[in-house]
Amino acid sequence: MKAVNNPDSFTLEKADEVVAYQCDYGMFERINIKGTVNQGSEVSAVTVTGDFFAREWKSEGAANLPVIDVFELNAKLTTLDIDGTWASLGGTPMTATLRAFDIDIITGLHPKMLGSATKDFDVHAEGIVHVTSAFTFEGNANASTEYGNFLTQADRAYRLTISNPATAPAAMYAGPSICQIDCFGRWREVIPFADEDRGNNLFTLIHESMLDPTNIDAAPDMLEILVHTTVNTVA
Numbered sequence: 001m002k003a004v005n006n007p008d009s010f011t012l013e014k015a016d017e018v019v020a021y022q023c024d025y026g027m028f029e030r031i032n033i034k035g036t037v038n039q040g041s042e043v044s045a046v047t048v049t050g051d052f053f054a055r056e057w058k059s060e061g062a063a064n065l066p067v068i069d070v071f072e073l074n075a076k077l078t079t080l081d082i083d084g085t086w087a088s089l090g091g092t093p094m095t096a097t098l099r100a101f102d103i104d105i106i107t108g109l110h111p112k113m114l115g116s117a118t119k120d121f122d123v124h125a126e127g128i129v130h131v132t133s134a135f136t137f138e139g140n141a142n143a144s145t146e147y148g149n150f151l152t153q154a155d156r157a158y159r160l161t162i163s164n165p166a167t168a169p170a171a172m173y174a175g176p177s178i179c180q181i182d183c184f185g186r187w188r189e190v191i192p193f194a195d196e197d198r199g200n201n202l203f204t205l206i207h208e209s210m211l212d213p214t215n216i217d218a219a220p221d222m223l224e225i226l227v228h229t230t231v232n233t234v235a
Contacts, residue, residue, distance in 0.1 A: 015063035026054035027109045034102035035075030046073035055120045081159040086221040100136035131209035139201030150187035157184040180226040185209040
């Protein structure tokens with residue numbers, strides 16, 4: 001992660017019109033974000049899924065869940081930048097290139113069961129954080145350049161930004177809502193002409209995370225995620 005990793009826990013509630021249940025001390029073990037820029041009139045949806053652990057489900061009585069705002073993600077509004085260093089990240093856009101992305105994040109978080117007076121887990125611990133990212137590129141000069149970087153095993157840092165036209169609260173930050181993922185690593189595999197679409201050649205690229213070796217003795221960079229939404233809090 002970037003600098004010190006300080007994960008937050010969450011409380012999850014679910015309910016129908018009769019009863020509500022709640023579990024606390026929740027943390028994600030794995031998060032997956034993927035999307036495809038559809039070439040027809042279909043919706044270019046982005047899906048976010050995750051595996052989490054938490055303490056036991058408890059009944060909270062009658063249902064009383066507020067309606068929350070939805071932060072919609074559209075794969076068509078996604079941009080990708082790829083650079084050779086973390087310091088220069090965001091400077092080289094992959095214009096007219098990105099077709100699809102699939103980012104799988106292993107957080108390293110896990111529950112620790114220790115002898116105590118309760119049946120629940122006591123604390124959490126942190127293991128290795130790892131990110132595997134798959135991209136589909138239009139077969140163009142950008143794709144060919146990254147194939148060359150794969151052959152030489154050059155360092156590659158990417159910034160994936162999913163924008164939303166909705167304006168964020170001015171009190172927090174200016175500009176549109178975004179989900180931005182920065183990741184440092186190298187190409188594990190690049191397959192030229194892996195597929196085709198109506199005569200257009202497509203490349204498949206697999207990116208594997210690693211710590212930035214230029215700052216290994218201080219606070220090495222590998223993964224940073226920034227989310228701006230239209231709300232300050234989630235009820």
